[in-house]
Amino acid sequence: MRTGGRTGSGGAPDAVVIGTGPNGLAAGVTLARAGLRVELYEAAGTIGGGLRSLPLFDSQVLHDICAAVHPMGAASPFLRAFDLAAHGVELLRAPVAYGHPLPTGPAALAWHDLDATVAGLGADGPAWRRLMAPLVEHSTEVVRLFLSDLRTPPTDLATPLLLAERILRHGTVLARHQFRTEQAAALLAGVAAHGVGRLPSPAAGAIAVLLGHLAHSSGWPLARGGSQAIARALADDITAHGGVIHTGTPVTDLRELPRAKAVLADVAPKGLLALAGPRLPAGYARQLARYRYGPAAAKVDYLVDGAVPWADAGLRQAGTVHLGGTRAQLYAGETLTARGQLSPSPFVLVVDPAVTDPGRAHGGRRPVWAYAHVPHGDPVDRHELVTSAIERHAPGFRDTVLAHRTVTGAQWEAYNPNYVGGDIGAGAISLRQSLFRPAVRWNPYRTPLPGLYLCSAATPPGPAVHGMSGHLAARAALRREFGIRLADLP
Structure with a gap:
């Protein structure tokens, strides 16, 4: 063609x-x-x-x-200059950029509105504001630095210093002492887990401050x-x-x-x-x-009847949901995965696109997108592992599933040779x-x-x-x- x-x-x-x-x-x-x-x-x-x-399963459900989800797409200097909206692409944002349920207590929610997030984090609200507000204020400079060739010196030192202090606190052993509540600690750890490697680490800390603050600025949108x-x-x-x-x-x-x-x-x-x-x-x-290539993603695409029945009502407004337990559990699980061992409770990302884009649902049928972090080259079908992780926080989810498709870590490379060993x-x-x-x-x-x-x-x-x-x-x-x-x- x-x-x-x-x-x-x-x-x-x-x-x-x-x-x-x-x-x-x-x-x-x-x-x-x-x-x-x-x-x-x-x-x-x-x-x-x-x-x-x-x-995949229904001609009307994509x-x-x-x-x-495209937080970097919304922030990218190239795509901003290209102007997706002028080319007919609409980026849609959910009220809650990402949420994180916990074994006990309410889920932690990163609202697009920083004030709402701070209010929901109780005793750690002020600490979250101190972390995020300066980054949001300087978001253009922060993004420009992160999305550079990493060779060109920054035009000012304020942004690198702002980032270095936060990466030191949230990308090293100091990260274990930054928050008093499990909600705030897990909320940021779930973002750090997007680094798909051991936790804590400076690289994961950098990802946490970059993606974390974007939730309160340009957002975590879907197209x-x-x-x-x-x-x-x-x-x-x-x-x-x-x-x-x-x-x-x-x-x-x-x-x-x-x-x-x-x-x-x-x-x-x-x-x-x-x-x-x-x-x-x-x-x-x-x-x-x-x-070096990193751990793999084991993906499951679901066709479901109705929205994911999250037990915590706040998650029903979230564009992205992170599963993996407390900060300590996330740190242990991601580090185990990076060492080539399957975590008994791996980090799982879940997206119900119709929460953000209702047009993705047709007659009640809708897609659900999910993947788990698994060891590099993992050849095992992880459908049950991912489904069970969702079911723990959304009782009855399994009953809504009409069809599913699994892509193992090992299969990703056949789909796209750039995903060596399932490293997306x-x-x-x-x-x-x-x-x-x-x-x-x-x-x-x-x-x-x-x-x-x-x-x-x-x-x-x-x-x-x-x-x-x-x-x-x-x-x-x-x-x-x-x-x-x-x-x-x-």
Whole structure:
């Protein structure tokens, strides 16, 4: 299948992009808007990578196959400049960004409204405000720093200092002493668990302060109609600027591509080794081979009849729900998983999209999206584990399930080769590897091969749907290969 405006024009492309996940599409948008002839190649029959939505069980009910909630999409400088709304994409926010039920007592709720969150956290309300309010006030600067190439010095030191103090307190052993109540402690620990690694850690602390404060600023939204809406908007912009997208066209060797001045690969380091083979210098190839991948996600897609019957009424307004118990239980479970052992009570994320986007429900039928953190490469069907975790906090959920589909950790890589061993973050998130993804180089996007760039989530700023890795790699290629310098994003 081929779509686009330059098919049959006879001209060789200026640039080629391998992969149409959010970063590949962002790279394509950036290159095409700069006036280049661009072609994108996608192995699957549809574009999107982690932004695909499909009707798995019912033709009227769409399920988000990978990413469902997009806090980084709402905050991303690239997507803000692209202006999703102007391209027909509406980001919807639930009143409660995320919630966290506990074994005893009420669930902890992170309302979009910071004051409401503070009021609900009782004795820890003031501590939550001290943590989050300055971050919300400086959210633009915080996001710009986190979603940079992690090489460019910040324009001011206030933001790094603001973050360093909070990461030290919430990303080290000090984290165990920051809150007096289980509600606040678990609420932040659930966000830190998005780091998919041992807890506490500086990398997880950074994720906690970044994602945590976004709940009270740009939010944790869903795209109306499903995540595919974001991919479709980016792809439409590429073709509107003359780009060509080839789907169902796997690339197994760089020599299969048309001759172009720049090639940008939205692939994992393992994929780059397969594409470039022995042509890569030995030292760089060794660094790619040593690149570490993290734990896996075991996903379950449900078709259900009615909303998730959460026992705590507050969770019924939550866009995302974190399951995993108290802070101590989360720390123990995530650390065990990072060591390659299955936790008896793993961290589980649950999204009932129709809470935020009622249009996702049809005649009472609606999708429920859930996954558990499991060891890297885990081959076991974890449907019962995930269902039992939800049932503990939503009695009767099991009775609402009309159909389900499981994707094991091991199966993810077959769906998307970037998810090596089921690692949907395209690489373990540690402090060192976050700074030096995928290799120790000043320009993390440029490879030693002339004109070849890496633009996947294995490059800074890392995982999530923000497009910045693709955008920043494209900027690097434009500067070096074409002498084109773009204005900085706002």
